[in-house]
Amino acid sequence: xxxxxxxxxxxxxxxxxxxxxxxxxxxxxxxxxxxxxxxxxxxxxxxxxxxxxxxxxxxxxxxxxxxxxxxxxxxxxxxxxxxxxx
Numbered sequence: 001x002x003x004x005x006x007x008x009x010x011x012x013x014x015x016x017x018x019x020x021x022x023x024x025x026x027x028x029x030x031x032x033x034x035x036x037x038x039x040x041x042x043x044x045x046x047x048x049x050x051x052x053x054x055x056x057x058x059x060x061x062x063x064x065x066x067x068x069x070x071x072x073x074x075x076x077x078x079x080x081x082x083x084x085x086x
Contacts, residue, residue, distance in 0.1 A: 001079070001082055004075040004076075004078040004079045004082070005075070005079065007071055007072075007074070007075035007078075008071075008072055008075040008076055008079065010068075010071065011068045011069065011070070011071030011072030011073075011074075011075055012068065012072050013068070014064055014065070014067060014068025014071065015065050015068030015069040015071075015072055016068070018061050018064035018065050018068065019061065021064060022056050022060065022061055022064065025056065026055075026056045029051055029055070029056075032047075032051060033048070033051045033052065036048045036051070
């Protein structure tokens with residue numbers, strides 16, 4: 001019964017405030033791009049191109065929101081089911 005509750009809380013956090021997950025990753029991406037622009041070595045082939053081509057968008061934030069909502073709804077259903085049957 002504890003695991004569905006944890007999933008419910010995590011799902012609600014992700015659904016309500018996905019920027020808390022996206023902002024640190026975006027900051028790390030920008031920091032790494034700045035290092036490469038200042039002459040730092042690339043860790044793998046075409047890292048600079050990847051960092052400039054694949055950025056976080058409103059769509060990626062929406063995907064996190066949907067994933068959080070699905071997790072929250074699924075865990076709430078599990079909690080209700082265990083409360084009704086158990």
